[in-house]
Amino acid sequence: MAVYTEVTDEDMAAFLEGYDLGGLLSCKGIAEGVENSNYLLHCEAGFFILTLYERRVAEADLPFFLGLMEHLAERRITCPQPVKNRKGVALGRLAGRPAVIVTFLDGIAVRRPVAQHCAMIGEGLARLHDAGSDFTITRANALSVDGWEPLFRAAEMRADNVLPGLAVAIADELSYLERHWPKHLPSGVIHADLFPDNAFFLGGKLSGVIDFYFACNDMFAYDIAICLNAWCFEPDMSFNITKGMALLDGYQRIRPLTVEESEALPLLARGAALRFLLTRLVDWLNVPEGALVRPKDPIEYVKKLRFHQQAQSARDYGLLK
Numbered sequence: 001m002a003v004y005t006e007v008t009d010e011d012m013a014a015f016l017e018g019y020d021l022g023g024l025l026s027c028k029g030i031a032e033g034v035e036n037s038n039y040l041l042h043c044e045a046g047f048f049i050l051t052l053y054e055r056r057v058a059e060a061d062l063p064f065f066l067g068l069m070e071h072l073a074e075r076r077i078t079c080p081q082p083v084k085n086r087k088g089v090a091l092g093r094l095a096g097r098p099a100v101i102v103t104f105l106d107g108i109a110v111r112r113p114v115a116q117h118c119a120m121i122g123e124g125l126a127r128l129h130d131a132g133s134d135f136t137i138t139r140a141n142a143l144s145v146d147g148w149e150p151l152f153r154a155a156e157m158r159a160d161n162v163l164p165g166l167a168v169a170i171a172d173e174l175s176y177l178e179r180h181w182p183k184h185l186p187s188g189v190i191h192a193d194l195f196p197d198n199a200f201f202l203g204g205k206l207s208g209v210i211d212f213y214f215a216c217n218d219m220f221a222y223d224i225a226i227c228l229n230a231w232c233f234e235p236d237m238s239f240n241i242t243k244g245m246a247l248l249d250g251y252q253r254i255r256p257l258t259v260e261e262s263e264a265l266p267l268l269a270r271g272a273a274l275r276f277l278l279t280r281l282v283d284w285l286n287v288p289e290g291a292l293v294r295p296k297d298p299i300e301y302v303k304k305l306r307f308h309q310q311a312q313s314a315r316d317y318g319l320l321k
């Protein structure tokens, strides 16, 4: 359960007084997520999500995230919308943290995606990339290759307690990726965390996308690589090429990949696996005392990384052309 910051009833009531949402009927800490503190608010005006931004979200980046959600919604991407208070401002402060209320999205996040979900997520991702093309605020990816070394240093001394030999394996991979990371692939606004828990489905269709707090400007194909990692492995950590094919086909129905993007896919998949391995490792080793959170398993991403390290080409992910 991700609640790092508790909010007193008095503080909550004072905060909500600034909004036109009617009385608070109930407020529950949300069991999913690992990054921020989230509460489900039931107000007289309906259901809302209250997010208190925690350690990985820089307050200066909030105009990018909130502006992006508004921009995407104007281009028919269903995503949460920041709710403005009576002064017309969405970003507030609660219990010492930056805080925002967003609209609640209906839909179900699938626990065990099948190929059809992967096809829809591929298509949805490409639509999101297109919709972001005229968004004018930019944000560098703080968790791209330059951000991995500091994460590794924060976990290096204790990495072998999680898995013997892990520190050396990460150091070697980091050094390889730093030398080979591509620089000139097509780029734009990417979601950067489009995992199954951040995509909702309703009536057999992708109904909405949430959690834009890693969104940034980076390579489109890197976002695809993140999704291949998150959506196309089986619980035994074998890669399901049928799901990979579905995701890549779905994406290319909207935005075909360039030859350079296809060729870079195995390398980008390695980078994406290392990125999530590192944040999970750091979080696994540093659960804040008293926080209600279930940290995610870093070893899952060690296994995914091993698959990518032996991949020869994009064909190993189901890319046929």
Ligand SMILES: Nc1ncnc2c1ncn2[C@@H]1O[C@H](COP(=O)(O)OP(=O)(O)O)[C@@H](O)[C@H]1O
Binding pocket: 002, 030, 032, 033, 034, 035, 036, 037, 038, 049, 080, 102, 103, 104, 105, 106, 197, 198, 210, 211, 212, 213
């Ligand atoms: N706008 C929303 N509508 C409906 N549910 C939401 C919304 N935002 C968050 N949630 C719920 O809260 C959970 C945690 O949100 P998420 O943004 O993933 O947290 P974190 O910032 O910690 O990654 C989600 O898995 C989902 O169940």
Ligand SMILES: N[C@@H](CCOP(=O)(O)O)C(=O)O
Binding pocket: 032, 033, 034, 035, 036, 193, 195, 197, 198, 211, 276, 279, 280, 296
């Ligand atoms: N997707 C990340 C963790 C952060 O995302 P959240 O949406 O689950 O809070 C991972 O799986 O490592």
